[in-house]
Amino acid sequence: MTPPIRQPALERPGVPPSLPPSLPHPLPALPSQPVRTRTRRRRPTPARIGIYAFLATAALFFLLPLYVMIVTSFKPMIEIRQGGILALPQAFTLEPWRQAWSGVCTGAACEGIRGGFWNSVRITVPSTVLAILAGAVNGYALSFWRPRGAGLLFGILLAGAFVPVQVMIYPLVRVMALAGIFGSLPAIVLVHLIFGMPVMTLLFRNYYAGVPHELFQAARIDGGGFWRIFLQVMLPMSLPVIVVAAIMQVTGVWNDYILGLVFAGRDNLPMTVELNNVINTTTGTRLYNVNMAATILTALLPLALYFFSGRWFVRGIAAGAVKG
């Protein structure tokens, strides 16, 4: 590898530096040299080969299980029993997917995990929307209105993020039971709201900390009150952080198992709990293809979310990093 060619310094001898830029230049312009270091194709160096080898190995490591899951889910059971875990399906079938979605037994009932899917949707949507709204209001109030004791309040809220969920389960169960909502949709949404609050507040507080305070002051002079400034000025400019918050909260709530199992009640069990029931059912043979299909179905939503919003995610994180 040759060292990069340095462009000659741009200053031209004989031209006083104080020359106004509007005057015609006394010297003819130099023929423009292409900047070769930027556009030239790099020849592979040992370091570069090493990097690609590492990346390929890492990708393989993570993709191989996914590959196994996908091919297995399209095979009939006979083919699976023959071994050949990496082989492509010979008798391609969609039956395991149909069964996983609407036929497999989850405990006593045999209606597939589609019930769990819709339960998860019902839990995730309000848990995300409410958590984002509450986090945004919190962050906005902490950043701009700075009520007395705001710092302390924020500190306590942040400390909450470090308390393990398991510690809170039993007290929360008692509180919910006392309130008479234990084992219901509102209970599980409330629990997700509580556990999502520290991170949501932190996200929005940091985002708003990067917004010039003068913007808030200008809105105050224009006569805006607490809610008007929030809804008409701050919230519309929070789209990047809302996307980040939504991704974090949706994946967190969707992937949750323990809280859903404890608080949601039998009628609202989320998809993760149903999936566990499918896979741990001990009657009869283990239907590996159905298990794989059910697992992929459960993981599909967060996967798709990252796939389609990855760019937004990075942009939002970066924006927060630069401004906050």
Added chain:
Amino acid sequence: MANVHLRKLNIELGGKAIIRDLDLEVEPGEFVVLLGPSGCGKSTLLHSIAGLVEMASGAIEIGGRDMSEADPSERGIGMVFQSYALYPTMTVEANMSFGLRIAGTPKAEIRRRVARAAGMLQLDALLGRKPAQLSGGQRQRVAIGRALVREARVFLFDEPLSNLDAKLRAELRRELKLLHQALGSTMIYVTHDQVEAMTLASRIVVMEKGRIQQIGTPAEVYERPANRFVAGFLGAPAMNFIDGMLDAAGRFQGGAIGLALPAGTAGRATGPAVLGVRPEHVAIRADGPLRGTVALVEPMGNHQVVWLRCGADTLGALVHDARVFAPGDEVGFAIDAARVSLFDPRGGARL
């Protein structure tokens, strides 16, 4: 048009006194510039007039009404910020009309006022754009327009030109002066740029450490600075200071520099004193009674600054002709004794 009276104003931020016992009267239609180094409390003072900073004690009166406790939106003010503070998701038109829409002004009236402000600031073609699609100068025009549309009785400017490049700053400065002439509104303007202060102000308020050092027209403040701080802060290159003694005959002697002062310059003070001479009052000429050595020459295009070493002191002198000086040249020079200032070496007050 309204007057602004501040009485015994005290402001504390985080337990630290920022403004101490400040009194200020701004007459209707005045263009008052608050000038001072950063951290002198001038911005805090402006924010307290706007109602954005709480005061510890004192009173703020705008247009004859006590506004000490009033909400920022009730004070009849329009404010322009250094960072423009435009609402990024709104168009120029929505930015300018936001306050009126909150106040519930009729649509036709909003349109009339926005059109008028846009016409004054040449923003007609930009009304549909978002702030991100505007240049810095255009953004600040929109911010000024937003204040105009409110038909405020007092306009507050918080270093509005500091984020602009030099050329635009000069351009917008002239526009602001024209705007003040056209509107005749009361304007209070905060800056640390003495050129802005000198060119815009009908009166300058020089501040340091939360206190007013001097109030006066630009000429007064420049010609007769109340103390050494004001003298040193205004003027570029800065005023020359020479430590010395003043005798009963009215003669100042400091190092190699001796100067007979005209009667009445320093009252009857005698003893240690600091002589302040503006560079434009140091004239380099062959028959000058004082002699010095050229230490440095700074050509500025239309003039040059020549730094003279005279004994232990170094003096700047402005030369407006094309004479050529080289470091090491021995020259004669004279100080215009009628235009000098004298300061108390302790405390720096004018003698």
